[in-house]
Amino acid sequence: AQSVTQPDIHITVSEGASLELRCNYSYGATPYLFWYVQSPGQGLQLLLKYFSGDTLVQGIKGFEAEFKRSxxxxxxxxxxxxxxxxxxxxxxxxxxxxxxxxxxxxTRLKVLA
Amino acid sequence: SQTIHQWPATLVQPVGSPLSLECTVEGTSNPNLYWYRQAAGRGLQLLFYSVGIGQISSEVPQNLSASRPQDRQFILSSKKLLLSDSGFYLCAWSPTSGHQETQYFGPGTRLLVL
Structure with missing residues (x-):
C-alpha cells in the first residue's frame, strides 16, 4: 500500500539551530508532495508543496524542502x-x-530557549 | 479568496447520541471535499472524500457516514456515537481545476464522547 513515513516522532532543537525533518514515501506514480504544520488545537497550514521542476522548493516561515526522487x-x-x-x-x-x-x-517539534 | 468553515468548534456528546458535523467552503466551485479524524497524538486518518454532489467514498468502515447535499457542503454524521469516536475532526478541500491541486484544511471540530 502507498504510504508516507516520518521516522522521527519527536525532535527537540535549540532556538537558532538548524532543523531537518525527514519524510519518505512509498513508490508510486508521479508524486505531488506537501508539508503542513499544525499548532495545538488548530487545523493544518500548508508550508510548501512540490509538483514539478526545481527540486528545492521554498515555503512560508523560512522553510524549504528538497525532493530527491532516487x-x-x-x-x-x-x-x-x-x-x-x-x-x-x-x-x-x-x-x-x-x-x-x-x-x-x-513529527512533533520542541524548541528549547 | 477561498475559505473553509467547520462547526461546531467543540462538542461533548454522550455515548449513543447522534452526531452531525458540518463543513462548508466559500469562494470556489465543485471542490473535492475530505473528512479526516485525528486521534490524540496520532496522525490523520482519512474517513471520507467526495469529488461531487452525492459522490461519497468511504475509506474506513465504521460508525460514521458522510453526505454532500450541496456543492460546497460536506456533513459527517453518526446515528449512535461510540467512545472511540472521540477525536479531532478535520474537513479539507482541494480544487479540481488543473493538476496542481493542493489540499486546504478547516479549523477542526474537537469531539469528546462520554
Missing part, C-alpha cells in the same frame, strides 16, 4: 529555528491520477 524523500529544512516553530509537522503525498492524500504520522 531516495523517495522530501525532507523539510530550516536554517535557524524560532521558538514559534514548535508544532507538529506532517508530510503528505498525492500520486498523479488520484484524489487521495496520504499523510505521515507527524
Amino acid at each position: 531516495q523517495s524523500s522530501f525532507n523539510l529544512r530550516k536554517p535557524s529555528v524560532h521558538w514559534s516553530d514548535a508544532a507538529e509537522y506532517f508530510c503528505a503525498v498525492r500520486f498523479s491520477g488520484t484524489y487521495k492524500y496520504i499523510f505521515g504520522t507527524g
Whole structure:
C-alpha cells in the first residue's frame, strides 16, 4: 500500500539551530508532495508543496524542502529555528491520477530557549 | 479568496447520541471535499472524500457516514456515537481545476464522547 513515513516522532532543537525533518514515501506514480504544520488545537497550514521542476522548493516561515526522487524523500529544512516553530509537522503525498492524500504520522517539534 | 468553515468548534456528546458535523467552503466551485479524524497524538486518518454532489467514498468502515447535499457542503454524521469516536475532526478541500491541486484544511471540530 502507498504510504508516507516520518521516522522521527519527536525532535527537540535549540532556538537558532538548524532543523531537518525527514519524510519518505512509498513508490508510486508521479508524486505531488506537501508539508503542513499544525499548532495545538488548530487545523493544518500548508508550508510548501512540490509538483514539478526545481527540486528545492521554498515555503512560508523560512522553510524549504528538497525532493530527491532516487531516495523517495522530501525532507523539510530550516536554517535557524524560532521558538514559534514548535508544532507538529506532517508530510503528505498525492500520486498523479488520484484524489487521495496520504499523510505521515507527524513529527512533533520542541524548541528549547 | 477561498475559505473553509467547520462547526461546531467543540462538542461533548454522550455515548449513543447522534452526531452531525458540518463543513462548508466559500469562494470556489465543485471542490473535492475530505473528512479526516485525528486521534490524540496520532496522525490523520482519512474517513471520507467526495469529488461531487452525492459522490461519497468511504475509506474506513465504521460508525460514521458522510453526505454532500450541496456543492460546497460536506456533513459527517453518526446515528449512535461510540467512545472511540472521540477525536479531532478535520474537513479539507482541494480544487479540481488543473493538476496542481493542493489540499486546504478547516479549523477542526474537537469531539469528546462520554
